[in-house]
Amino acid sequence: MTLKSILTGAVMALGLGTTAAVAQDDKTKVGFIYVGPIGDGGWTYEHDQGRLAVEEHFGDRVETVYQESVPEGADATRAITQMALNGADLIFTTSFGFMEPTINVAKKFPNVKFEHATGFKTAPNVSTYSARFYEGRAIQGHIAGKMTESNIVGYIASYPIPEVIRGINSAFIHARKANPDVQFKIIWAYTWFDPAKEADAATALIEQGADVILQHTDSTAPQAAAEKAGNVISFGQASDMAEYKPSPRVSSIIDNWKPYYIARTQAVIDGTWESQQTWDGIGPGMVGIGEITDAVPADVKEEALALKASIAAGEYHPFTGPLKKQDGSDWLAEGETADDGTLLGMNFYVEGLDAEIPQ
Template identity: 75%
Template sequence: MKLHSILTGAALALGLAASGAMAQDKTKVGFIYVGPVGDFGWSYEHNEGRLAVEEAFGDSVETVFQESVPEGADAERVMTQMALSGADLIFSTSFGYMDPTLNVAAKFPDVKFEHATGFKRADNVSTYSARFYEGRAVIGHIAGKMTETNTVGYIASFPIPEVIRGINSAYIHAKKVNPDVEFKVVWVYTWFDPAKEADAANALIEQGADVIMQHTDSTAPMTIAEEKGIVAFGQASDMKNFGPTAQLTAIIDDWAPYYVSRVKAVMDGTWESTDTWDGIEPGMVAFAEMSDKIPADVRAEAEQMIEDIKSGAYHPFSGPLNKQDGSAWLAEGETADDGTLAGMNFYVEGLEGEIPQ
């Protein structure tokens, strides 16, 4: 009986040791999101990328996530906890997580970090983003062709380069095909607040906007567009379910291939700190199905622009272009360099209003 107990205990100990070794063999990957995974926009698509990682690696990976994490001290606390709990790789998926990511990475040099849309790197911190401005050039073209009031409403989150680039790109391409078009921009100072976003959409419609664009994460603007009988573009994800007749198309952020490749790099020991900025051609920026409301000729033009951006035949920021104050920016034949785009802090000529400081 005593011998049996000893053998049983030994077997149990071996079993626990084996299961512990198996747990250690798993690559643990953490994700922090600025909004809820059910926003059906930005955070939803990042979470789709997390699920793709699970599907790609099965039992070899363990993923954890925290949603609705405010930018700032809370983000630092969440990432610290993930690192302490054994995360090998952490994706921080919002611009305002930039400094918290660097702070936590300095304390955990053996943990790899990936920060979305930022520009600060370290030996164990990579940055990645999508060239959303390529997608906004396409929807700007469609908006310019389809507005009947010549007023496009734009709901903007924060006055950071990523958002300013998008406004400029959409406006440039709307203006090219409709010299009378005007953009009205409302800054809501949030990534995800359905009530604020709905209020902004209603305010823009009251000012005559019959096309709504957004650089915020909830489906509220699309829902308002559907209710008011106007048209809109989905942001970060296909929002057609919330605006079956309103959505003309949507810019879709497809993070899955990037997430899978970066997790694989950690697994095989090839991960290095890099800066990735991909667009339509690699597939990081994609489009939802185009609505039948878009006239055939406009759809053909939009599809041609997509192909030209893919091939490199066209750059959305091509001269001649001036800054808002009328000063020269790009001459005929010139295109904007990535450095200028990455730090963009000005409107192009024709846009009204000031960028908040």
């Protein structure tokens, strides 16, 4: 006799029927593993907004659980394993460094579905998903190039992985198109979320002359540092960070995971879930551009919105030649666009960036 039949019999003996027991048993359990706290105001905050959207959309048909501030590595393996042991049917692991732990745990739980954000390894029960953040950084780069007065743009980078390198390159290409004299100064913070480190990095860049701060880290600390400095503009990362607008935050990249999380949960409920790789951008709505405030000159705002529309329509690709690599070698010919394979493995800077990628 199974536990379910024992419970059902007990419920029937009490004259309550089986509806409540079966409904509870049929709930789909959806888990989320977060690299930062849900209150980070950026990356993890937006993933958690996706979780809340799943709850709102499905109501009592689903149960969601999450664990926040999970370090990448062995701790992630333990957290993912425990979530699977606790009955999760679908688990979203939301940081690049969770890739190997996700793949390894998935082998031990073939009946659980796993979704890994920003990675590239799949399995029969593992999908990957990411957003084309570089599209949003092209728009940020254009605004940065037009608005800088010092011609120095500061960039707070997290880890030297292709996603971050793509973002730096895209922002730089479009800043240079807008202003041939612009220079980028890059500080590697080696963290996704550490407000103290992020604030120190922003302050150091401002002290080096940067009057524009871009970031690929997750807290609002760089916004606060820009506000304190005065006459420095910044951009929201992953979330709108609207508390700092109209300035220093003059626009933002917003990660919209809600439709994807709802669709993949529905696939598990329907029994139609299959392993896939998803990489969507501005057009499908996975990358949003936050309000461009009136701190941006009207003509620059108009140009930025036109660039956004062109990217969304598929009429323009942010990596369109002619482009050379940092060492001067040819990369893309006139009108040629970068293929996804090169972008996904990007490990080089484009010509003009005066910096080295850490090894």
